[in-house]
Amino acid sequence: MHIAICAKQTPSTTAVLAVEDGKVTWSDPGGSPDIANPWDEYAIEEAIRLKEKHGGKVTAISMGPEEAREALKTAIAMGCDEAVLVSDEAMKGSDTLATSYVLAKAIEKLGDVDLVIFGRQAVDGDTGQTSMQVARRLGWTPLSFVVAVDEVDAEGGTVTVTRAIEAGRQKVKGPLPAALSVLKEINEPRYPSFKGIRQATKYMRRSLPIWATADLEADSSKIGAAGSRVRWLQVYALPPKEGECTMIEADSPEAAAAELVDKLLEEKVL
Amino acid sequence: MGFQLSEEQQMFRSAVRALAEKELKPRAREIDESAEFPVDLIPKMAEMGLLSMAIPEECDGADVGAISIAIAIEEIGRVCGSTGLSVAAHTSLGCFPLARWGTPEQKGRWLPLLGSGASMGALCLTEPGAGSDLRGVKARGVRDRGDWVISGTKAWITNASLAKVLVVYLQTDPEAGKRGYSMLLVETDRPGVTIHPKEKKMGVRGSPTHQVSFDDVRVPAENLLGEEGRGLQQTLETLDGGRIGIGALAVGIAQGALEEAVTYARERTAFGRPVADFQAIQWMLADAETEIEAARLLVRRAAWLKEHGQRFTREAAMAKLYASEMAERVTRNAIQILGSYGYSSEYPVERMYRDARLMTIGEGTSEVQRLVIARQVLKRY
Numbered sequence: 001m002h003i004a005i006c007a008k009q010t011p012s013t014t015a016v017l018a019v020e021d022g023k024v025t026w027s028d029p030g031g032s033p034d035i036a037n038p039w040d041e042y043a044i045e046e047a048i049r050l051k052e053k054h055g056g057k058v059t060a061i062s063m064g065p066e067e068a069r070e071a072l073k074t075a076i077a078m079g080c081d082e083a084v085l086v087s088d089e090a091m092k093g094s095d096t097l098a099t100s101y102v103l104a105k106a107i108e109k110l111g112d113v114d115l116v117i118f119g120r121q122a123v124d125g126d127t128g129q130t131s132m133q134v135a136r137r138l139g140w141t142p143l144s145f146v147v148a149v150d151e152v153d154a155e156g157g158t159v160t161v162t163r164a165i166e167a168g169r170q171k172v173k174g175p176l177p178a179a180l181s182v183l184k185e186i187n188e189p190r191y192p193s194f195k196g197i198r199q200a201t202k203y204m205r206r207s208l209p210i211w212a213t214a215d216l217e218a219d220s221s222k223i224g225a226a227g228s229r230v231r232w233l234q235v236y237a238l239p240p241k242e243g244e245c246t247m248i249e250a251d252s253p254e255a256a257a258a259e260l261v262d263k264l265l266e267e268k269v270l
Numbered sequence: 271m272g273f274q275l276s277e278e279q280q281m282f283r284s285a286v287r288a289l290a291e292k293e294l295k296p297r298a299r300e301i302d303e304s305a306e307f308p309v310d311l312i313p314k315m316a317e318m319g320l321l322s323m324a325i326p327e328e329c330d331g332a333d334v335g336a337i338s339i340a341i342a343i344e345e346i347g348r349v350c351g352s353t354g355l356s357v358a359a360h361t362s363l364g365c366f367p368l369a370r371w372g373t374p375e376q377k378g379r380w381l382p383l384l385g386s387g388a389s390m391g392a393l394c395l396t397e398p399g400a401g402s403d404l405r406g407v408k409a410r411g412v413r414d415r416g417d418w419v420i421s422g423t424k425a426w427i428t429n430a431s432l433a434k435v436l437v438v439y440l441q442t443d444p445e446a447g448k449r450g451y452s453m454l455l456v457e458t459d460r461p462g463v464t465i466h467p468k469e470k471k472m473g474v475r476g477s478p479t480h481q482v483s484f485d486d487v488r489v490p491a492e493n494l495l496g497e498e499g500r501g502l503q504q505t506l507e508t509l510d511g512g513r514i515g516i517g518a519l520a521v522g523i524a525q526g527a528l529e530e531a532v533t534y535a536r537e538r539t540a541f542g543r544p545v546a547d548f549q550a551i552q553w554m555l556a557d558a559e560t561e562i563e564a565a566r567l568l569v570r571r572a573a574w575l576k577e578h579g580q581r582f583t584r585e586a587a588m589a590k591l592y593a594s595e596m597a598e599r600v601t602r603n604a605i606q607i608l609g610s611y612g613y614s615s616e617y618p619v620e621r622m623y624r625d626a627r628l629m630t631i632g633e634g635t636s637e638v639q640r641l642v643i644a645r646q647v648l649k650r651y
Contacts, residue, residue: 198278
């Protein structure tokens with residue numbers, strides 16, 4: 001079975017972001033400012049587990065600038081077999097519509113993919129759209145908010161998953177190939193091993209293929225800013241949070257708790 | 271000359287930090303209070319390669335090199351000194367001598383067990399009556415019909431209760447002077463081996479420390495590790511590497527304490543402003559940052575020399591001496607910055623202070639480090 005995962009490099013979750021003249025910059029004194037989108041680690045983990053169970057290989061795909069390799073490095077370090085960076089100046093300024101076109105083209109180019117797995121969303125853009133747009137573009141079974149992959153029947157060509165829906169859980173079965181977006185509940189991602197890290201840094205230096213628009217035989221009007229429908233009109237930092245601290249004083253802990261509950265109800269926190 | 275970690279080393283660091291933050295930091299207080307090593311984390315640490323850092327790749331190890339070992343131990347020490355100490359001792363004192371002097375059979379038998387954490391590594395060196403004085407050990411190994419018979423008592427042995435095999439330093443020929451010592455491998459299930467109850471300690475309480483006695487323990491000749499009569503030299507070489515590990519651990523503990531102090535100083539107000547606004551606090555923070563950086567550079571330079579196959583005895587001693595004494599100052603001042611809260615076990619800095627205190631004692635006291643450095647200085651000029 002050939003499983004693909006799509007992953008994105010994002011700012012670290014502990015990075016300090018700053019906005020100046022509409023430009024966002026970030027740094028992280030505690031470590032690397034760029035990381036693999038944390039949601040994508042669940043997709044990577046699930047793909048590796050499926051490979052361990054059913055055999056085959058896992059290919060990681062990422063779209064981004066040439067230097068944006070953190071997501072792919074993490075993917076290989078965790079245990080993916082191969083990685084592809086899809087990168088082209090012309091892809092700059094892509095919204096999810098343009099991104100999904102490029103990713104779908106890359107998955108088509110891989111040729112024999114049975115299953116593509118995404119994290120539910122990226123921590124920077126937070127749209128959560130790309131996975132289902134890719135499914136639509138490929139015409140594959142779209143399975144979003146997956147919390148368990150119950151069965152993959154490669155021979156019968158079906159996949160059964162459990163989805164989280166507002167009212168509870170839903171078990172669905174659909175034909176392969178399929179595109180999944182997964183939630184945190186699905187697994188606990190492994191830490192990259194030292195051996196994996198060594199392999200990943202070597203792979204990034206020597207073997208990483210970089211596919212440009214021409215390699216994908218993509219229509220240049222559908223990529224980058226040209227292929228996008230969303231424009232960033234304004235980017236600004238949120239005003240700092242303000243708040244005040246009230247100490248609840250009462251005769252007994254029970255009375256204090258009751259007063260706290262009243263206040264929380266009043267503020268519509270509860 | 272470069273001060274930049276390689277891409278691989280940076281990624282090791284992030285990976286270890288992620289594990290430390292998620293798995294160890296939330297439990298560090300409990301590990302200290304219960305004085306229980308978090309054995310349930312051993313498989314996770316092993317899977318990452320944290321327990322096979324000094325094991326060659328052909329024995330299924332991660333073999334990451336001295337610099338990455340220092341980075342990993344620093345990162346673990348930053349959140350949990352106890353786990354840091356056990357991993358440091360496992361790596362430098364348990365795995366290293368086996369990887370360095372083991373026969374193919376010894377390596378094949380033991381290194382996979384050490385790498386998987388099925389056995390934690392432990393070196394039996396110190397005795398109730400001898401520590402700094404390596405030639406004063408009383409434990410003996412005597413040849414008897416092709417076997418070795420071991421008798422004596424070892425003290426302050428890190429990880430002994432988690433080990434399946436011990437590296438034991440013994441006098442094997444009282445007539446041979448400094449060539450009268452050897453290292454033997456002793457399986458802990460041999461008749462006559464007693465691992466005594468855990469020592470009660472001031473700090474690094476979650477790292478188990480034991481007295482171990484050997485009562486006419488018989489091991490076969492093939493348990494000799496390295497060369498007969500070379501035990502003293504082998505031990506000195508092992509300790510040189512161990513000192514880099516303790517230096518790295520001290521840097522990590524100090525770094526953790528500084529971060530706690532900064533967080534607190536920003537939040538705590540006095541006289542209407544955060545205490546971080548006051549110069550008295552800022553100077554302590556500035557000194558801590560500077561001294562931690564200096565210690566880290568000493569540790570990494572010693573590690574770099576080791577990794578490049580150069581002599582590093584003097585550098586390892588300097589790194590261990592400076593880093594451990596620095597960690598005492600930094601953790602002490604961290605308590606000072608947190609005031610009464612710093613003295614309370616509600617905050618981690620008092621634990622860090624207790625943990626740091628061992629660093630100037632274990633694997634060669636500050637006094638022994640000064641002796642080692644002074645010898646090198648007097649030889650040099």
